[in-house]
Amino acid sequence: MTPSTMHRATAVFVLAAALAAAAARVPVTAQEIRFESELPRTLVFVPEAGGSGVAASGVGSFLIEAGFPLVDPALAHTAAQRELVQAALQGDEGAAVRLGRDFGAQILILGQADWGTSPDPISGTLVTGTSDVRLRALRLDEGAVVATAEGAGREIEATDQAARNGAIRAAVDEVIEETGFLGAIVNDWEANAWTGRGYFEPDPGSVESAVRRADGIGPGIAILGTRVRPAEGTDLTTRGIGVVRRSEAREADGVANVVEIEGVVVGRDVAVTVEGEPASLEPVRAVEAQRLGIDEGPASRFVARTTLSLDRDSVEIVARDGAGNTRTAFASPRIDERWAVIIGIGDYHDGLIPDLDFAAADARAVHDFLRSDAAGPFEEDHVLLLTDEQATGRAMREAMFVFLQQADWDDLVVIYFAGHGAPDPNRPDNLYLFPVDAEIGSLASTGFPMWDVKTALRRQIAAERVVVIADACHSAGTAEDADTGNPIGGAFDDLFTPSRRLTLTAADVNELSYEDARWGGGHGVFTWHILQGLQGDADADGDGIVTFVEVASFVKTGVGHATDGRQNPQHSGLGDVPLAVAGAGGRGEDAGDR
Amino acid sequence: MSRRLILILAVAPTLALISPLPAPAQDPSRPATDVPAPDTARVPTVAVFDFTTTALTGEDGTEVGRALAAMMTTELAARPAVRVVDRQQVRRLIETRQLALSGRMDEARAVELAKLLGAEYSVVGSVWLEPSRVRIDLRLLDTATGTVERASKQQGPRDEVLDLVTAVADAFTHDLELPARSGAAAPDPPAGAVLAYSRGLDYERRGMDGRAVEMYRRALELFPRYEAAAAALRRMGGGSR
Numbered sequence: 001m002t003p004s005t006m007h008r009a010t011a012v013f014v015l016a017a018a019l020a021a022a023a024a025r026v027p028v029t030a031q032e033i034r035f036e037s038e039l040p041r042t043l044v045f046v047p048e049a050g051g052s053g054v055a056a057s058g059v060g061s062f063l064i065e066a067g068f069p070l071v072d073p074a075l076a077h078t079a080a081q082r083e084l085v086q087a088a089l090q091g092d093e094g095a096a097v098r099l100g101r102d103f104g105a106q107i108l109i110l111g112q113a114d115w116g117t118s119p120d121p122i123s124g125t126l127v128t129g130t131s132d133v134r135l136r137a138l139r140l141d142e143g144a145v146v147a148t149a150e151g152a153g154r155e156i157e158a159t160d161q162a163a164r165n166g167a168i169r170a171a172v173d174e175v176i177e178e179t180g181f182l183g184a185i186v187n188d189w190e191a192n193a194w195t196g197r198g199y200f201e202p203d204p205g206s207v208e209s210a211v212r213r214a215d216g217i218g219p220g221i222a223i224l225g226t227r228v229r230p231a232e233g234t235d236l237t238t239r240g241i242g243v244v245r246r247s248e249a250r251e252a253d254g255v256a257n258v259v260e261i262e263g264v265v266v267g268r269d270v271a272v273t274v275e276g277e278p279a280s281l282e283p284v285r286a287v288e289a290q291r292l293g294i295d296e297g298p299a300s301r302f303v304a305r306t307t308l309s310l311d312r313d314s315v316e317i318v319a320r321d322g323a324g325n326t327r328t329a330f331a332s333p334r335i336d337e338r339w340a341v342i343i344g345i346g347d348y349h350d351g352l353i354p355d356l357d358f359a360a361a362d363a364r365a366v367h368d369f370l371r372s373d374a375a376g377p378f379e380e381d382h383v384l385l386l387t388d389e390q391a392t393g394r395a396m397r398e399a400m401f402v403f404l405q406q407a408d409w410d411d412l413v414v415i416y417f418a419g420h421g422a423p424d425p426n427r428p429d430n431l432y433l434f435p436v437d438a439e440i441g442s443l444a445s446t447g448f449p450m451w452d453v454k455t456a457l458r459r460q461i462a463a464e465r466v467v468v469i470a471d472a473c474h475s476a477g478t479a480e481d482a483d484t485g486n487p488i489g490g491a492f493d494d495l496f497t498p499s500r501r502l503t504l505t506a507a508d509v510n511e512l513s514y515e516d517a518r519w520g521g522g523h524g525v526f527t528w529h530i531l532q533g534l535q536g537d538a539d540a541d542g543d544g545i546v547t548f549v550e551v552a553s554f555v556k557t558g559v560g561h562a563t564d565g566r567q568n569p570q571h572s573g574l575g576d577v578p579l580a581v582a583g584a585g586g587r588g589e590d591a592g593d594r
Numbered sequence: 595m596s597r598r599l600i601l602i603l604a605v606a607p608t609l610a611l612i613s614p615l616p617a618p619a620q621d622p623s624r625p626a627t628d629v630p631a632p633d634t635a636r637v638p639t640v641a642v643f644d645f646t647t648t649a650l651t652g653e654d655g656t657e658v659g660r661a662l663a664a665m666m667t668t669e670l671a672a673r674p675a676v677r678v679v680d681r682q683q684v685r686r687l688i689e690t691r692q693l694a695l696s697g698r699m700d701e702a703r704a705v706e707l708a709k710l711l712g713a714e715y716s717v718v719g720s721v722w723l724e725p726s727r728v729r730i731d732l733r734l735l736d737t738a739t740g741t742v743e744r745a746s747k748q749q750g751p752r753d754e755v756l757d758l759v760t761a762v763a764d765a766f767t768h769d770l771e772l773p774a775r776s777g778a779a780a781p782d783p784p785a786g787a788v789l790a791y792s793r794g795l796d797y798e799r800r801g802m803d804g805r806a807v808e809m810y811r812r813a814l815e816l817f818p819r820y821e822a823a824a825a826a827l828r829r830m831g832g833g834s835r
Contacts, residue, residue, distance in 0.1 A: 065785035126706065147796075156706045177788055178822075180796030183809070186789065187796050 033494050034196075034429045035106070035451040037444065040189050043071040043105035045096055046135065047089045048113035054165045055113035055133050058172035066182070069444050071105045075397050093138075100140050101199060103401065104455035107146075107185060111135035113168050117160045129155045129163030133171035137185045141195045146188040149181035200454065204409060205464030206499030207292045207574075211266050214297055218325035219267030221317055223464070224301075225500065225575030226333035228308075229258040256309040259333040261317070262575075264292060266299045269322025274304035275315055292498045292574075308333060313410065332410030335465065335577070338376060339407045340383045341399045342367045345419035345436050347388045352440045358515045359418040360387040362471065362527035365520070366416050369534055374580045378414075382406075391419070393435040396448050400456035407463040412577060414467045418524060421450075421472030421488035431491045433472060450491045457495060464500055465577050467548055468492060471506035471513055471526045493572050502573030504530075504552050506559075511567050519562075526569055529558040536582035546580040638715055638772040640734070641679040641708040642667045645719035659721055662730065662759060666719065669763035675770040679711050701735055701742075708737045715743065715772060728752045730762050734772075744770065787816035791823045803830060 035041060042063055046055040063070050084102070087095035093110065100108035115131040130153070137147040153170025157163040175181050202208035210220030264284060265272055272279040284292065284299040292299070308315060314330040344363020346356035367385040370378040384403050386395055400415075407413045420434040424443040432438070432447030439446045457466065472488045489505045496503065506513040506526035519528035530551060532538075538554035539546050552571035560568050644663045647655025664681060671678040684707075701718055708716035715734055722729035729749035736743050748762040783791075794809030807830050813823035 062785055062788070066789045067786075126703075156709075176792070180792050180794075180799055182789055183792030183794065183796035187793055 033431060033450045033454050033491050035104075035449060036194070036427055036429045037069055038189075039066070039068045039186065040106040040139075040194070041069045041071055041104060041451075042107040042109060042185075043100045043103055044109045045088060045099065046109070046111040046113055046133070047091075048115065048168065050115075050164070052161075052165065054168040055111065055172050058169050059109060059135070059176070062176050062182075071100075071103050072394070072397060075103060075401055097138060097140060097143055100138070102455070102459045104449070104452050106140055106194060107189075108138045108140055109135055109185075110138060113171070115164045115168055117163050126156050126158060127160055127163040129153075129157065129160075129165075129167035131164070131167035131171040133168065133175060135175055135181060137181070139188070139192075141199050143198075147181045147184035149175045149179040151175035151179070200458045203458060203464075203496050203499040203501050204462055206497050206501070207264060207294060208497040208499075210264065211294055211297070213327065214266040218327040219265050219270045219319040219321045221263060221265050221272075221319050221327055221329040223261065223263045223317075223329070223331045223500065223575075225262045226331055227260040227576070228333045228578075229260070256307045257333070259306055259308050259315065261304045261306070261315060261331055261333065262301070263317065263331075264294075264299055264301050265319045266294060266297050267319065267321040267325075268298055270300060271320050272300075272302045272304075273318045274302075275306045277304070277306065279304040279317075334410075335412045336408065336410045338378050338382060338412045338414070339404060339463070340367075340370050340378055340414040340416070341386070341404060342370070342383065342414075342416045343386045343391050343396065343399070343419065344417075345388055345391045345434065347436065348420070348434065349437050350439050353420060353434060353438065356419065356515065358517075358522045358524055359471070361522050362418040362515075362524050363387050363416065365523065365531055366469075366527065369531060369580075370414070374535060374582075388436055391436045393437055393446060393448055396433070396435050397452065400453065401460050404456065404461045404463075407461055409462045409464055411463045412465045412467070413461055413463045414469070416469045418471045418527060421470075421491075423488075431488055433488075450488070450495075454495055457501070466496075466501040467577065467579070468495060468501070468503045469505075469530065470503070471524050489570065493570070496573060498574055500573065500575040500577070502548050502571065502575075502577070504548070504555065504569060504571040506567070506569055508568040508570055514563055514567055525559050525562050525567065526555065529555045529562070532558065534580045536580075539582040544582050545578045546582050547576045547578050549576040551579060637675065637677050639677045639679060639713045640670065640715040640717050641684055641704075641711045641713035642670065642681070642717040642719075643684065643704050643707065645721050645730075647721045647723060649723040651723055651725050653723065655721060655723055658723065659719075662719065662721055662755075665756075665759045666717065666732070666763060669759060670717070670767065673763075673767045675767050676715070676772065679708075679713050684711065701733070702740070705735055705737050705740050708735070713737060722749075723752075726752055728755055728758065730758055732762055732766050734766070743772065783813070783817040783820050787813045787820055787823070790816060791820065791826070794823070794826060798826070798830065806830060 044056045044060045044063070046053075046059065048055055060070055084095050084099050088099045088110075091112065096108060096110050111134050113131060113133045115129060117127050117129045119127060133151045133153070135147075135149050135151075136145055138144065139146055151171040151174030153167040153172070153174060155163050155166030155170055157166055202212060205223060207222045207224075210222035212220065214220035261274060263272075265281075270281070272281060279302040281300040281302050284294065284301050288301075289295075289299055304317075306315060313334075313336075314332045317329045317331060318326060319329075320326045342363050344360040344366075346359035348355060363385065364387060367383060369375055370383055371380065384399050386399060404413055404415075417433060420438075422432060422434070422443075424430040424432060424447065425440075427444070430444070431450040432443045433450065433453070435446070435448050437446060438448075457468075470489075470492050472492075489507065489509060492503050492505050495501070506524065513524060513526060515524040516522075519525050520531070523531075533551040533554035534546055536546065538550040540550050540553065549571075552569070555569050556571075642663050645659035645666075647659040649655040649658075667678055667681050670676055704716040704718045708714075714737055716737060718733050718735065720731045722731075727749060728751075729747065731747045732745065733742050734744040735741070744766065746762055746766040748758045748765065750758050790809045790813035794806045794813065797803070797806035797809060807827065810823045810827045810830065813820050814827070817823075
């Protein structure tokens with residue numbers, strides 16, 4: 001390996017030095033996505049008639065000043081069209097709690113600000129405003145109320161609006177400055193460890209979700225994988241990403257695909273039918289059960305083969321247990337719509353964060369490929385590309401929490417990130433991706449927590465099939481310095497419980513990720529091999545369709561070889577998804593052989 | 595030229611309504627340059643409003659009340675015991691709120707307007723005009739409580755009104771030591787101190803007195819002038835710093 005191939009690795013060492021300067025020690029072992037801080041991540045939700053948001057703004061401003069990690073309230077309101085937000089605005093506490101969890105909060109401050117105005121009784125020219133503000137604070141791990149308070153305010157001003165706002169501010173000030181409301185939150189936070197119980201929903205379609213269902217009445221069903229055989233005698237077989245998408249069904253009357261479905265059922269004495277036909281079952285062995293995350297209850301694996309005409313969306317799967325309880329699930333072997341968020345950041349604002357030469361180029365190349373015929377293409381308004389200056393923390397949050405909300409359960413979501421990632425030097429359990437405006441000295445407020453990535457994937461993105469590709473610079477650690485090792489790669493593995501949500505990361509633990517001009521004129525070696533694989537080189541079985549597993553295998557071999565075994569990409573997840581059509585183009589200028 | 599001379603020249607046309615003006619005379623006893631600069635960080639702020647006028651002579655006393663308020667503003671501004679809100683600010687506030695200039699400036703309204711001006715005290719006055727005599731009353735109101743903190747009055751011949759203004763101002767400010775309100779003059783406690791105080795309140799409510807005292811002390815360490823925290827410590831028997 002020549003010195004010129006060390007650019008990204010060099011950046012890693014510089015970043016490690018900067019992080020080390022900010023903290024005495026950063027352990028390498030923390031890989032679980034946790035969020036620990038002296039003060040809880042808090043979302044403030046205080047609706048008031050007129051919608052001016054004075055109360056929420058007043059509380060939020062104080063919390064920021066006091067050092068609370070605050071969940072961006074604008075983010076929650078961005079999704080104001082959602083029924084959940086509307087219900088919370090109307091005082092539905094259950095909806096508010098779910099809203100808080102949906103946006104990654106640990107504490108929800110919920111309340112109501114009432115106000116009124118009346119003419120000044122003496123002059124008739126001034127306006128007297130009065131307000132009552134009632135607040136409650138709920139811990140979102142267990143939903144317990146930890147603090148309540150009320151405040152009253154009065155203000156005389158020249159206009160209705162000024163008198164109202166002044167009165168609400170006065171009421172909020174009374175709660176903050178004269179009651180133990182916020183103190184009770186902090187005291188409780190110190191006294192009772194965050195449990196996280198019941199916080200995250202299982203990944204949609206995951207084995208864990210099936211196990212949870214099995215805890216109720218009836219068996220649980222999880223789809224582990226589907227495969228669509230090309231329909232014979234029609235060009236539709238090679239359209240899109242190699243299989244007919246649901247939206248194309250009307251164009252192919254009378255054509256059907258053969259589909260293979262593999263899944264697991266949890267429950268006792270369970271029988272399974274797929275489209276009314278009995279499926280073969282075999283017990284899941286203990287080792288396999290452990291891999292799938294099934295701790296309790298008997299589980300069986302089923303496989304089935306059926307045909308799916310093009311005018312139908314899904315396959316019906318029915319499980320019946322020995323007690324006669326039934327559960328119905330649907331699988332959508334065909335992908336309907338496809339969505340992607342592509343992020344590449346190399347030109348960081350903070351001078352302490354070393355720049356990356358080719359991260360933005362990597363992202364642009366991935367974007368260009370997804371927009372090529374070989375990838376379908378992905379529709380233009382279904383792909384969000386954020387590079388360098390565009391990739392602020394706010395933009396990344398909106399991409400994950402808002403843009404990807406559009407994906408439905410039978411869609412495919414692709415998330416690609418090239419840039420830096422690291423633990424907070426002051427709180428090593430808190431792992432962050434670095435937006436372009438990240439500040440290494442204040443990652444808690446400027447970084448993009450992996451906690452938020454997990455929150456968005458678990459609670460905002462409904463698609464059962466998700467592909468996460470991450471080259472977080474030293475996404476698998478800094479090998480040469482154990483004290484500054486980086487658990488961010490492990491954190492990506494921790495994103496999902498066993499499901500058809502798939503991750504591919506650039507390197508193994510304690511390995512570096514390299515970039516260099518010799519790979520496609522300037523790419524990370526990881527992304528360069530992904531692009532090569534997608535363009536057809538990874539089509540190991542020669543069926544003309546490049547799948548995720550094929551790409552992952554190709555990238556592992558190719559990157560390992562190109563780096564003399566120093567960098568070894570990792571992948572996780574169940575099943576497979578088709579990603580590209582081999583030989584259908586997509587090799588742009590940037591992606592040519594060199 | 596002294597500050598007082600300028601004042602007299604400015605209000606002379608109005609005072610002509612009361613009586614022929616005495617010859618303007620320089621007052622060497624209190625040149626402006628001799629007035630010690632008030633410690634604006636600690637002295638209280640007052641706002642002076644137009645005096646209300648009651649005239650038994652049938653004349654329109656509105657301009658008289660305004661002129662006397664202007665004179666009193668200047669008199670008080672020359673004294674170190676108080677800091678006076680600029681007269682233009684007062685006029686602008688009254689105009690923006692479209693208050694009738696001839697309307698009665700009652701005490702309640704003066705208190706509210708003074709708050710809007712950021713003043714801790716308001717000065718209201720009234721003038722009683724008789725054919726040959728004049729009486730001037732002054733009242734100082736605490737904007738926090740609305741109570742009258744001090745009152746002063748002077749009366750005499752109409753042709754001695756300028757001297758009366760000086761006399762009433764002298765009497766009004768004699769030994770005047772108004773406390774500066776912490777809420778207005780002092781900075782707000784930082785958020786960390788407020789949070790510590792709030793934690794103390796919660797611990798106190800739950801009967802965890804030791805921790806409450808610890809939090810109140812922390813609040814005072816972060817903001818030594820935190821009156822509420824000091825009072826809480828006294829309440830808890832933990833002493834005050």
